[in-house]
Amino acid sequence: MRRRWVLLTTVICLTTVPAAASAASDPPVLGPADGVQATLTDGRILEIRFTGTGPATTALLGRHVVLECAPHPDLSGLQFVDRGSNDPTVSVGGAVTADGVLRVQLPKAKPVDACNVLAYSDDHAVYSDTVAARAPLDPAGAVWVDEATRAHELRDLLIRARSTEAYRAAAAVVGGAVVAVDGPTATPPAGQIGYWTDGAAHAVAATFSAGGRRLAIEDLGDGMVRTNVLDQGGVLDPFLEVAFGGPFTVDSGSSASEREPDADGKGGRSPYRGHGVGGADGVRARFSGRRLTMRFTGRSAAVLRTVAGRRVLVTSIVPPDRGLFGAALKPPIEHDAVVRAPRRGATLTATLPGTGDVCAIADDGQPVAIAAATVAGRRWFADVQANKLLASLPRSLAAEGGTGYLPAGSVVAQGKGDRLVTMSGPGGVVKPGRVGVWTDGARRAAVAVTSTSGRRIVLADEGDGTVRTNVFADVLGTLLFADG
Numbered sequence: 001m002r003r004r005w006v007l008l009t010t011v012i013c014l015t016t017v018p019a020a021a022s023a024a025s026d027p028p029v030l031g032p033a034d035g036v037q038a039t040l041t042d043g044r045i046l047e048i049r050f051t052g053t054g055p056a057t058t059a060l061l062g063r064h065v066v067l068e069c070a071p072h073p074d075l076s077g078l079q080f081v082d083r084g085s086n087d088p089t090v091s092v093g094g095a096v097t098a099d100g101v102l103r104v105q106l107p108k109a110k111p112v113d114a115c116n117v118l119a120y121s122d123d124h125a126v127y128s129d130t131v132a133a134r135a136p137l138d139p140a141g142a143v144w145v146d147e148a149t150r151a152h153e154l155r156d157l158l159i160r161a162r163s164t165e166a167y168r169a170a171a172a173v174v175g176g177a178v179v180a181v182d183g184p185t186a187t188p189p190a191g192q193i194g195y196w197t198d199g200a201a202h203a204v205a206a207t208f209s210a211g212g213r214r215l216a217i218e219d220l221g222d223g224m225v226r227t228n229v230l231d232q233g234g235v236l237d238p239f240l241e242v243a244f245g246g247p248f249t250v251d252s253g254s255s256a257s258e259r260e261p262d263a264d265g266k267g268g269r270s271p272y273r274g275h276g277v278g279g280a281d282g283v284r285a286r287f288s289g290r291r292l293t294m295r296f297t298g299r300s301a302a303v304l305r306t307v308a309g310r311r312v313l314v315t316s317i318v319p320p321d322r323g324l325f326g327a328a329l330k331p332p333i334e335h336d337a338v339v340r341a342p343r344r345g346a347t348l349t350a351t352l353p354g355t356g357d358v359c360a361i362a363d364d365g366q367p368v369a370i371a372a373a374t375v376a377g378r379r380w381f382a383d384v385q386a387n388k389l390l391a392s393l394p395r396s397l398a399a400e401g402g403t404g405y406l407p408a409g410s411v412v413a414q415g416k417g418d419r420l421v422t423m424s425g426p427g428g429v430v431k432p433g434r435v436g437v438w439t440d441g442a443r444r445a446a447v448a449v450t451s452t453s454g455r456r457i458v459l460a461d462e463g464d465g466t467v468r469t470n471v472f473a474d475v476l477g478t479l480l481f482a483d484g
Contacts, residue, residue, distance in 0.1 A: 029132065029149065029152070030050065030057060030060075030132065031134050031135075031145055031149055034052040034054065034056070034057065034133075035049075035050060036049070036050060037049045037051060038115065039137070043106075043111075044105050044109050045103075045105055045106075046067070046105070047101065047102070048103075048117070048135050050100035050101075050133070057100065059119075059132075060096050060133070061096055061097075061100055063096050063119050065094060065096060065120060066091060066092070067090075067091065067092050067093070067094065067102075067104060067115045067118075068090070068091050068115065068116045069106065069112040069115040069116075070089040070112055071088055071110075071113050072114060075228075075231065076228070076465035078398055078403075079445075079461040079465065080445055081396045081397065081398045082396040088110065090107065092104050092105075102117075112137060112141075113137050113141035114140075114144045115134070115135045117131065117133035117134070118131060134148060134149065143209070143210075146209055146210045147209050147213070148229075148232040150207050150208075151229035153193060153207070154193065154206070154207060154215060154217045155205075155217060157193060158219060160173070161173050161195065161197070161203060162323070162324040166324070167198075167203040167219075167324060169197070170197065173195050174195060177192050177193050178192070178194075178195055180194070180195060180196065181194035181195065184196055184202070186206075187214070190208055191208075192207065193205060194207065201219065201220075201222070201324060202218075202219065202220060202221050203218070203219050203324070203325075204216060204218040204219075215228060215229050220468075222322060223470040223473025224468065224473075225325070225468070225469060226462070226467070226468040228464065228467070270307065270364040270365070270368075271306055272303065272307055272366055272368055276369055276370055277299070277303050277368070278369065279371055281300040281303075282299060283296055283300045283369050283370070285359045286373055287373055289355075290352050290353070291349065291352075292314065292316065292349065292352055292359060292373070293347060293349050294348045294359060294361065294369065294371060295346060296348070307363045307368060308342065308344070309340065310363055312338070312361050313336060313337075313361070313363070314337050314339055314350040314360075315335065315356075315362070316334070316358070316373065317333070317335075317360070318333040318334075318354075318355075318357055319332050319357060319358065319376075333354070333356070335353045337350045337352050357376045358371070358380065359372075359373050378453075379451075379453040379455075380453075382451045382455075383451045383457070385451070386432065386453075386455070389449045392416070392435055393420070393437075397439060397445050404441060404442045404443060405444070407439060407441050408438050415435075419434060419435055420437055421435070421436055422436070423438040423446070423448065424438070425438055426446035426458075429450070431450065435447060435448070443461070444460075444463045445461045446458060446459065446460040447460075457470055458470060
């Protein structure tokens with residue numbers, strides 16, 4: 001339940017995100033068709049009844065749960081607008097009784113129209129981020145729940161259809177409610193899900209909501225996704241799953257005991273409090289076999305002196321190739337070693353279990369330095385840095401309460417310095433280091449940046465709730481190296 005424009009921009013600044021549950025193992029999500037009934041009295045007293053008899057309902061009886069309730073704006077409206085400075089989500093915990101009743105009092109009377117139900121583990125210690133049930137509270141919530149249910153089916157279909165290098169042919173995917181359609185814009189029959197692929201990296205899953213709106217997720221290849229269910233479809237989950245869906249492949253001889261304070265008193269909390277230095281600050285990295293050498297030149301040398309003599313964690317990462325549905329098909333490979341930073345000089349060396357494209361140093365969990373060690377690493381890191389430029393955009397491309405986007409010139413005028421520039425159209429060319437902005441002054445808009453690697457990164461509102469973007473293709477690097 002996130003605001004769309006905030007989701008698209010603040011992902012650039014994230015440093016930690018909960019693991020996304022594997023779509024393939026998600027249990028069925030209960031809804032009104034399964035006997036989920038909800039009422040809200042006086043804006044605060046919420047009662048949800050689970051009247052179904054299936055195993056998914058039975059599994060909730062007697063369980064502790066967390067409710068996340070929120071309002072949902074017009075899903076076909078402007079995408080790049082600020083929905084308010086405060087998080088509209090209300091969270092509260094409670095227990096489902098043995099006869100299937102959950103009754104809670106919301107902490108504040110807020111305008112909410114639907115709730116997600118997240119179940120605690122059996123020991124009541126933690127709760128999963130997997131939705132167990134969705135409960136609408138009014139007609140707007142019913143639209144949300146209906147579209148969310150169908151959108152997750154689209155997402156899961158594309159995930160199932162992925163193979164190692166291409167999408168599977170329709171003959172291997174269709175069956176049940178899934179039918180083959182003739183093209184990427186084709187209309188599936190009512191009540192069914194249409195699937196189309198070119199047999200390579202382009203695929204579409206589409207269906208209709210109960211209200212007759214066509215819902216679709218389209219993988220255009222090379223990390224570019226077009227969808228009108230970004231908010232309600234869990235479309236971001238496959239991207240985060242690559243980074244956080246399971247442990248990295250780690251080959252390390254280090255242990256927790258090696259990170260404890262040293263006898264000479266150089267352990268404990270890191271004295272460094274910066275955001276980490278990188279290539280622009282003079283950090284250089286290269287491998288000779290498995291031996292990594294990181295040199296700190298220019299202003300970065302002072303940072304290395306800050307952690308002199310301390311045991312630091314050195315990590316090399318091999319980023320995954322971009323795969324289908326915008327996400328790589330396997331997690332990155334990480335190699336770790338704990339070494340002592342030099343007491344003198346400006347060169348740190350470490351022998352790692354394996355090589356990597358990008359290397360990082362952390363002291364007591366505090367990021368110290370990041371550097372690309374290969375050409376592939378420099379290109380990948382350049383894309384990550386370009387992605388982060390989108391954080392310079394204003395929180396909204398429309399005036400408060402406006403029904404259309406501001407002219408591009410008005411948006412650019414809100415920026416600081418000369419980083420924002422106007423584009424002649426949604427496919428306009430932007431120089432590296434700049435953020436291009438285009439709007440039609442109505443319901444369509446696009447922003448774009450160009451990496452020094454030559455990759456163009458774009459966010460486009462194509463109208464009627466449809467977003468086209470490849471921002472999330474490098475979400476792993478953006479999350480890991482947001483301060484680099």
